[in-house]
Amino acid sequence: MADLFFYLFSALTVGSALGVxxxxxxxxxxxxxxxxxxxTAGLFVLLNAYLLAVLLVLVYAGAVxxxxxxxxxxxxxxxxxxxxxxxxxxxxxxxxxxxxxxGLARTFGPGQWPAPxxxxxxxxxxxxxxxxxxxxxxxxxxxQIVGFLLLAAMLGVIVxxxxxxxxxxxx
Amino acid sequence: xxxxxxxxxxxxxPFEAFAVGLHxxxxxxALLFVVGFFGVLLRKNALVIFMSLExxxxxxxxxxxxxxxxxGTMDGNVFVFFILTVAAVEVAVGLAIIVALFRHRRxxxxxxxxxxxx
Numbered sequence: 001m002a003d004l005f006f007y008l009f010s011a012l013t014v015g016s017a018l019g020v021x022x023x024x025x026x027x028x029x030x031x032x033x034x035x036x037x038x039x040t041a042g043l044f045v046l047l048n049a050y051l052l053a054v055l056l057v058l059v060y061a062g063a064v065x066x067x068x069x070x071x072x073x074x075x076x077x078x079x080x081x082x083x084x085x086x087x088x089x090x091x092x093x094x095x096x097x098x099x100x101x102x103g104l105a106r107t108f109g110p111g112q113w114p115a116p117x118x119x120x121x122x123x124x125x126x127x128x129x130x131x132x133x134x135x136x137x138x139x140x141x142x143x144q145i146v147g148f149l150l151l152a153a154m155l156g157v158i159v160x161x162x163x164x165x166x167x168x169x170x171x
Numbered sequence: 172x173x174x175x176x177x178x179x180x181x182x183x184x185p186f187e188a189f190a191v192g193l194h195x196x197x198x199x200x201a202l203l204f205v206v207g208f209f210g211v212l213l214r215k216n217a218l219v220i221f222m223s224l225e226x227x228x229x230x231x232x233x234x235x236x237x238x239x240x241x242x243g244t245m246d247g248n249v250f251v252f253f254i255l256t257v258a259a260v261e262v263a264v265g266l267a268i269i270v271a272l273f274r275h276r277r278x279x280x281x282x283x284x285x286x287x288x289x
Contacts, residue, residue: 002191003191006191006195013199013203014199014206020206020219020222021206021209021210021223023219026216026218030218030222033226036229040232040233043233043236044233047237049236049240049251055252056255059255059259060229060258064225064258067266068221068222068262068266071266075218075270092212093213096208096209096212100201100208107197108194117242123240124239124244124245125236125245131245131249131252134246134249135249135252138249139249146253146257149260150256153260153264154263157263157264160264160267160271
């Protein structure tokens, strides 16, 4: 049953990821991103990381995808002249695809890996207490740094989105 | 004459390759990363490039959580916290830059933003 859900969620995730990349419409791409995030949250639930699933939906689907849709609304893009993909880009893409396929075949080919480890029980990701313990002992310094990063980003966004009236035009 | 058993125990029988394990999650993560990677490589719209970047971050996140689950450690799950925070910061600053860029140049297509060339 869980296996069935795995295939369902992974099809949803990869399918809507393809939708993000292939969609001509930017709003459609943003909504596909939202769907892809929901599929990933489902996979997190299957991996017993319930808190991360909730956080993913809250932070990503709630804030990030909404921000994308909002910016698409602000920018009012009307396409413009569609330029063909450059030859160099095509060559680079084919080369990258060949490298990636080789890597995947080497990694997942028969006999490359030992037998996969079974899932460890009890699942550590399900326990809220462990998250708190880890965040306030082992990872205390990264938590502080991330806090400062958020502060810096907030100030940066405020400065970036301020209207430059004098200094820009004087140049 | 023996008929096929309706229920096959995980890890044995003809459906062994389809029993979901760590391999499947890692493969899915790689697949998501590849999709995002080609989105960054082939699209011209800066917003779509940004969404593809988010897809790649999500792929890395999925790998972290899967390894964490199958190794019985907590570190991967905690790392996902930091990835989520950094991704939110990145989106906020990046979208602010894109909006500022649009105000100056009236476009978000990356091949028209070549004013630093020459």
